[in-house]
Amino acid sequence: MSMQGFLRADGRKGIRNYVAVAYLVECAHHVAREITYPYRDRAHVIGFPGCFPNEYAQKMMERLCTHPNVGAVLLVSLGCESFNRHKLEQVVRDSGRDVETLVIQRVGGTRSAIAKGLAFVEQALKTLQDTPNVEMELSDLVVGTVCGGSDGTSGISGNPAAGRAFDRLVQSGAACIFEETGELIGCEDIMAARAATPELGVELRHSVEKAARYYAELGYGSFASGNADGGLSTIEEKSMGAYAKSGASPISGLIKPGDIPPKGGLYLMDVVPDGPVRFGFPNISDNAEIVEMIASGAHMTLFVTGRGSVVGSAISPVIKIAANPDMYERLHEDMDVNAGRIITGDADIGEVGDEIFNLVANVAAGQPTKSEALGHAEFILTYKSFEPIGPSCLPV
Template sequence: MLEGFPRNDGRKGIRNHLVVAYLVECAHHVAREIVHPYRDDGAQVIGFPGCFPNDYAQKMMERLCTHPNVGAVLLVSLGCESFNRFALEQTIEASGRPVKTVVIQHSGGTRAAIATGREWVCGQLRDMAGAKKVPMDVSELVVGTVCGGSDGTSGLTGNPAVGLAFDRLVDAGAACIFEETGELIGCEGIMSARARTPELAAALTAAVEKAATYYATLGFGSFAAGNAEGGLSSIEEKSMGAYAKSGSSVISGLIKPGDIPPRGGLYLMDVVPDGDVRFGFPNITDNAEIVEMVASGAHLTLFVTARGSVVGSAIAPVIKVCANPQTYANMSEDMDVNAGRILSGTPLAEVGQEIFDLTLEVAGGCPTVSETLGHTEFILTYKSFEPIGPACLPA
């Protein structure tokens, strides 16, 4: 039995972070300086750099600041940005979390705002140190998965091993989220065949077709030079490897960033914006995808990498699964799981079980490698989405 931090909405957190959130890039430095003395005590920086309002960013920040792994929030505003800080503060307050807003223009400038922020953060961290945990079941977990820096080993080792772990988690009642529709091109037929209903199958197919159109318009697909250097020949081959991390469970729904799965099961996240191409590439970095899954309630993320990635994420732990044995030998201090040993005879099922077991250990409080190293990457930019339709979450 796991233990988690209880929240007013009934969810439970596997971490208890204090978040300092900047609401425009102009406030980023102040937010970073507020956190600096407390970065080893559970304080983390997140934020939205844009000044022009954006419904997607507003929803994302509301979801992130009320994530079950978050126990208190300090908002840092310059004062003249268009982000609706009042609505965000009200949402956080309604969730039962302590919240304060520091407005730099009203506080006397940089030094004064930093001092005010640090005083509040110090007091809140002291109060949060006494937070009590309650029993938590595996079925209450939300787990995401991404893959980045893929090569020819990704679809043979790391991704299918995560797929087996996902199957175990879904069987235990957890909600599991896989993504990136731009890396499922060519797999829409076999993926849709796993949908719970014909209507959901059509929605899954439409999401992948939207991604293909979006990238065709941009003239640049989700296939990088590093993928080719690693032995992948095409987006279809890359897609087959990426698809493997979804496992074999029935697909229960289709969600978009910030949509929280209503129950356990397997969900595809559509990360490609709706409407005309307006905001550039939909997945700037792997970190952006992780943030979107965290905004949908993911307690932690399974990150498969073959070429090698060092990142973690703010708010929710990242477990890095290394697909390539040579990369693991070179970067073992940044990896949690060596899935590359499958190529030398270790059974796939054994590594899948290891990932499942480690997921529960991390949910129980064990730090990941990226947490130990202090990685708390975060990125949030402009996007635009329409609400999901009734076919996306069949009863």
């Protein structure tokens, strides 16, 4: 399969050509949102709400603003926050993208800032029409997967089908990312057995053990009342379902948010912060997980849900996979794939996996997902802290 992509200066290829309007503190959020509103199908709001600096947030914003789906960036600053806007602007400029920083305190307030921002976005969108188009293969793609609103059907329909699609994508040379180490507790040994090297297997075990310690200290694990209402009994049962979406390919490496896979293959993303509990629950919503995979280069994300979720994401499309056939009937306008057909006997895991695989190619070629068509562009970024990965995490 081949598609047309948008060529960036670093050689990566995007499947969308957005303007990112990035607020650098919550005080600038409203202005950023108003700037994108008239162009919300081509300009997306992203941002960091905190007033105090954080290395993780800085790295995430740098990765997001230079994502291959982004062609130009407007930074919106209040003016007195601690975010290093000068460094972020330089990183974006060095990537070959048009960038401008708007400081609300300097330009006269809300109305003046919105007017100046609208002018930048309008001009940037005209310039982006000249972005070079190039042939793009499946091997150019980075694809993530998450599951949210899980129930008793997620692990026997939607997640295994996503895993089959992942296997085909890996075979085609794509880089595929799965995560949620806090929802892989109990799966560490079978994951380690799939590692490319014994040393990587040790790192995979350690990432899950770290998640278990973190949640034990926090006193709150990744098992919600909605999971129980949906028929799940324990974190181990939920973990087996979450694990299924990784497929059966060898695990090529372990990365952390913002680390870009160096080549095709299957990668586990460790999303639980390093060190002691400092910032609370690691991922307070499914969109926090999606944002971290986008920061690692994901062109799109497969989102498996049993209870139902209607969210999408800024910058990168989200493909919604319904695991529960009853939920699909209620929320079919938000769902891209009905994996519940596996449960009703109308399809098998391989057939739905092929459907997901083909949809990935079509979305990469420009077909909008349901969440895109509905205008969903959710985004959330909070405080975290990570140490760099070691050499055994990405074995040669």
